[in-house]
Amino acid sequence: MTPRIRGNDYTVLEPPALGSAWTPSLRASVVIPAYGAQEKLDLTLAGLAAQTYPADLLEVIVVDNGSDPPLRLPEIRPRGTRLLVCEAPGRARARNAGLAAATGDVIHWMDSDVVPERAEVEAHMRWHHLAPYLSVTSYLRFSTAPLPDPEEVAGTDDLATLFEPAEPHAWIEDLVARSQGLTRSPRPFSIHIGGASSANVRLFERAGAMDPDMILGQDTEMGYRLAQAGAVFVPDPQARAYHLGPSMRMRDSERINRVSHALVTDRVPGYRWLRTHPSRQWKVPQVEAVVDATAGSYDEVRATVDGVLAGTVTDLAVVLTGPWDELAPEQRAPLKDPRLDLVLLRAHYAHEGRVRLAAAPPDTLSPYRLRVPPGWSPGEDGVGALLATARERELGLVSVLLAEDAEGIVTARLERTEAFARAALIAAEGENADDLVDEMFGTYWADGETLGFRPFGEAAPYLNPRAAYRARVSAQAEVERLTKEVERLRGQVAKWRDEAGRWRKSAVEFRREIGALRKQISALRRTQGQSQSQGLRGIARGLTRPFTFKKS
Known part of the structure; x- marks a missing residue:
């Protein structure tokens, strides 16, 4: 059986020693x-x-x-x-x-x-x-x-x-x-x-x-x-x-x-620190979202695509899958066209640079692929939270529970491209790709409501991108201001600590000087006391000596 290496931990393999008897x-x-x-x-x-x-x-x-x-x-x-x-x-x-x-x-x-x-x-x-x-x-x-x-x-x-x-x-x-x-x-x-x-x-x-x-x-x-x-x-x-x-x-x-x-x-x-611009597009986006245009109405599919595009993650593109090549270019009675919703979707996103129309999901070079069912829209930071979860835990799959009823469950999925590619390389007949990904990278279930996923008709209004950008810039400026203030206060604290240290040193020296003065005073007092005692004793001796008058 082909080894199942978890992440990049190749140490589970044991290669033969160089020069040993092995048969290549x-x-x-x-x-x-x-x-x-x-x-x-x-x-x-x-x-x-x-x-x-x-x-x-x-x-x-x-x-x-x-x-x-x-x-x-x-x-x-x-x-x-x-x-x-x-x-x-x-x-x-x-x-x-x-x-x-x-x-x-x-x-x-x-x-x-x-x-x-x-x-x-x-x-x-x-x-x-x-x-x-x-x-x-x-x-x-x-x-x-x-x-x-x-x-x-x-x-x-x-x-x-x-x-x-x-x-x-x-x-x-x-x-x-x-x-x-x-x-x-x-x-x-x-x-x-x-x-x-x-x-x-x-x-x-x-x-x-x-x-x-x-x-x-x-x-x-x-x-x-x-x-x-x-x-x-x-x-x-x-x-x-x-x-x-x-x-x-x-x-x-x-x-x-x-x-x-x-x-x-x-x-x-993968070199995210090089992508410093907050909203521009790149040849290979960080996330590629896939939405099946045939699995919902025009309004449902549009709500999902627009919801994905409106989030805080802008390094993102959408693949809208459907039989686009089969659509007639013109119809004499367009309102009677049985594929009117697909025609509307094609027209609506024809000039949106982040949306691509494809018959099926193509191979992707994006590190993550997001699959969202039509009629569901992620919250403003729903995609960002999914990415954070996948990165922090180094997961191969994050599944999002959207709804559950007698007919089954409705889910969205964030798939790590390399995890599913490796699973495809080693899968034996009958093996499930999700199981292999779980074994080699790990999987996780998240709650859709917590991530802000809402069904069609209940999604929150989209933020104005310019306003959102200004808010991010303002927030970043505030963060920088507070960071500078923290550094200033840290410098002030350090200054106060140095000052307190000097005062402590001065206090110690002052105590030493007081102690020396006290010793000097005590010595003087002792010396003065001895002198006074000697004088009093002399006076006392004079008073007790016999007194006689001399004849003149």
């Missing part, structure tokens, strides 16, 4: 996009020629992305190595050409300036034999050592002797360390790098090819789509390789981030 059967396709730098490509292929993974299960596809002079295959290379030419510029197009030509069960991306250690491919493939929905990433070290000869690379069991000292891939190692080995990361797809990552070909069939419009950030965007296809991401410190020289990000991180963030923000809802 999956074929690996290493895809290497390359542009120039023949001497580095020679070292990459020399490293692949020395791999411990069986040669008959390994193919290598080098894609020349318009090099001048053209690249060639060196003498030292794996037996199953092919050279393709991709004239269209861009690393994404080169990778897609290699992906289309690959025949393996697993696609292993590798850059043409990465030299793998002998067991690197084996380290990846031992994981893929355990589950068909894994994405494995190597640990890279960045070397600035002089380039050795290919013969040296192919002939050594220890690349460290050739490429050390080297720097670690710091941000990946830090991410893994902070997230308990990536098992507690909310965005494990971030670890997907094109330099040395692999995934089962079934995931690529669901996720699609690389986006050629992504001039930078394509590895992250590809990782996000693999996640929505159901992937579990595995960082393997035993899968090691050397990157020849620093990465682009190491050389110019500020400019790289500026470009990649501009492109990634539109396509990866």
